[in-house]
Amino acid sequence: MKLIDRYIAREIMLPFTVVILILIGLFASFSSARLLAGAVTETLGISGLLQLVLLRTLIALEVLIPIALYISVIIGLGRLNKDQELNVIRSMGISGSRIVLMVLTVAIPVGIVSGMLSSYVRPWAYGVSYILDAQAEAELNTNRFQAGRFYGSEKSGRVIYMGNKDETDKQMQNIFHYIQKPDSSEILIAKQARQVQPTAKDDRPHIQLSEGIIYRLTSSASIDDMVQFKNMIYFIDNDFVMNYRRKAATTRTLWESDLPRDIAELQWRISRPLATILLALVALTFTQTAPRQDKTERTYLIAALIFAAYYNLSGLARTWVEQEIIGSIPGVWWLELLMLLGLVIYALIARQKQFSRQKR
Structure with missing residues (x-):
């Protein structure tokens, strides 16, 4: 049997x-x-x-x-x-x-x-x-982006564009970054940028920006904000991932x-x-x-x-x-x-x- x-x-x-x-x-x-x-x-x-x-x-x-x-x-x-x-x-x-x-x-x-x-x-x-x-959807990983192309995501409401890019040192010029938030939207324009790999101290992805302007647009405020900067580090907040x-x-x-x-x-x-x-x-x-x-x-x-x-x-x-x-x-x-x-x-x-x- x-x-x-x-x-x-x-x-x-x-x-x-x-x-x-x-x-x-x-x-x-x-x-x-x-x-x-x-x-x-x-x-x-x-x-x-x-x-x-x-x-x-x-x-x-x-x-x-x-x-x-x-x-x-x-x-x-x-x-x-x-x-x-x-x-x-x-x-x-x-x-x-x-x-x-x-x-x-x-x-x-x-x-x-x-x-x-x-x-x-x-x-x-x-x-x-x-x-x-x-x-x-959310990571600003510009190391893999190509110059002269728009990169966008409907889920995150993010649009990124770079005019030029040096593949040797990953240096970028003429950066445009737009993100749609629940109560506002933000436009960032910078002449130069460079992707920085996360370190042991700070594991969040971030990018170094130089000579740029940030426009914060809100429907509730009568006047929109504009911030001009010489150098800035832009961090990507991925905390929502763990929801x-x-x-x-x-x-x-x-x-x-x-x-x-x-x-x-x-x-x-x-x-x-x-x-x-x-x-x-x-x-x-x-x-x-x-x-x-x-x-x-x-x-x-x-x-x-x-x-x-x-x-x-x-x-x-x-x-x-x-x-x-x-x-x-x-x-x-x-x-x-x-x-x-x-x-x-x-x-x-x-x-x-x-x-x-x-x-x-």
Whole structure:
């Protein structure tokens, strides 16, 4: 029996490994293309780009792993069913319940890994990626800027331009800097500037400016401010990066919160292992047809539609909890309960059909 258990586990794990690697490669390529289109390399560089891609891939694993397991169960057991190997296994006295247990021996460890990623790795990855994103949006990293080009960001409301730049000593001339703040806006014009690398004493990025003017424009004041300077050091304040965000919050922090958004996020994390296991059991139902009745293309299409429906409903369930349309009980769990109920009904119908065939 252990030999058969290992055989079925191998038939699931082989396609799982291939599918998860393909999904990771596709997602990483898509993320890289989006980040390159957003000119992230000009503010964070290639290393920052690669780090962001890695972090976003880690975040996506909580979704990619259930998808890969769902597909691998359909592919692996579907092949066994098509080649009538499942019928041979059943003829050896192994019941359908035993086959379900064999699938669970694979699905449960994978579900636990998915839960660990969702509860611990994903929040950490979100926290680091938020910091990198904010640096890409807010950091005045003129070392990577080119002369004669405008650099702007809708999120930070910042626009930067330099007329000339000496690549040898990173000296810049004819600097224009504009930033939109909540209650005012600021325009800075300087003849010369030089980017200064952060030191141990002060790790904030800053730039040295010479011979310039600062205009501070406000809608509340009748007279705008103008400051003329000979030399000035301009610091970039990135304290807002560390502001609380629920996706980056630790699971323990969410557990102690009573805010609907935090409750929805916590329940989403906790539900990942159960969702992974239930999706594997749902995939198992597609392999229960007789080999002669197997229609591969139709099976894959129905399986894809069911997963798409589940994915959309899971997002809807979390949104309903966030908006207090549904309370913390049943919270996001109603979808998993619905899936479990559907599996129980399917099992009862399948057993009833089996009893009917045995009586004949």
